[in-house]
Amino acid sequence: xxxxxxxxxxxxxxxxxxxxxxxxxxxxxxxxxxxxxxxxxxxxxxxxxxxxxxxxxxxxxxxxxxxxxxxxxxxxxxxxxxxxxxxxxxxxxxxxxxxxxxxxxxxxxxxxxxxxxxxxxxxxxxxxxxxxxxxxxxxxxxxxxxxxxxxxxxxxxxxxxxxxxx
Numbered sequence: 001x002x003x004x005x006x007x008x009x010x011x012x013x014x015x016x017x018x019x020x021x022x023x024x025x026x027x028x029x030x031x032x033x034x035x036x037x038x039x040x041x042x043x044x045x046x047x048x049x050x051x052x053x054x055x056x057x058x059x060x061x062x063x064x065x066x067x068x069x070x071x072x073x074x075x076x077x078x079x080x081x082x083x084x085x086x087x088x089x090x091x092x093x094x095x096x097x098x099x100x101x102x103x104x105x106x107x108x109x110x111x112x113x114x115x116x117x118x119x120x121x122x123x124x125x126x127x128x129x130x131x132x133x134x135x136x137x138x139x140x141x142x143x144x145x146x147x148x149x150x151x152x153x154x155x156x157x158x159x160x161x162x163x164x165x166x
Contacts, residue, residue, distance in 0.1 A: 010034065013046065013058060027063030029056045035076060036116070040100075041083040049076040055088060055102055069102050078117035078128070082141065087126055089114035095128065095144055108144045110137065118162045129159035136162055 011033055015024040032052025039046055039060060046058040054076050056068035075091035085105065086098040091113040097106045113131040119141060120127070126144075128137045134155040138147045 011050070013037065013048070013063065015060065015063060025063035027058055027065065029058050029065045030068060030070070036079050038080065040081055045100075047079055047081045047086055049079040049088065051075075054090070055079060055086060055098065057100075057102065067102050075113075077115050080117045080119050080126075082119050082123050085141070087117050087119070087141070089117050089128060091131070095139070097141075097144060106144050110146075115158065115160045116162055118164050120164045121166050125164075127162040127164060129162040131158045133158065135159070 011028055011030055013027045013029060013034065016022065017024055030050040030052050032050040034048055034050045037046050037048030044060055045066065046060050048056050050056065052070055054070050054073040057066040058064065059066055073090055073092065076088060078089035080087050084100065086100065088096045088098065093110050093113055094107050095110055095114065096104060098104055112133040112135065115129040115131055118127045124141055125147065126139045126141050128139065130137065134152050134157055136150050136152065136159050139145060140147055
């Protein structure tokens with residue numbers, strides 16, 4: 001197994017062996033600091049977001065940058081993948097879905113700025129932690145349509161991190 005890591009405001013990705021902690025490779029996929037990254041379910045790629053590039057894909061075998069997109073999308077916070085699609089949240093209140101070649105498939109506006117995302121274990125739902133609303137939205141991974149908002153009566157502030165249980 002391997003472990004990918006990015007240190008705070010760094011622009012580099014480090015890949016370590018999990019058996020011995022040996023550094024396998026270092027990659028500089030983007031110019032801005034890395035906000036989030038994760039392996040695809042197959043483990044062959046790392047998908048991530050940064051302050052300068054909306055999304056990037058790195059080959060996990062050698063650290064080679066396969067593709068990145070950026071430019072006009074600012075403050076990308078959440079990125080998750082099911083191995084077929086990539087979902088991205090940003091502070092422009094737009095939830096986006098991409099294919100694994102970083103082609104935009106769908107996008108939709110949401111009511112609040114978004115933080116982290118989580119895909120349900122069955123792959124059908126996407127949880128979104130919202131900024132300054134005390135809400136979590138649950139949306140369809142296929143259509144991005146809102147399914148429901150859990151009852152968070154009495155909660156103020158924001159939900160930075162979200163997760164599903166098995």
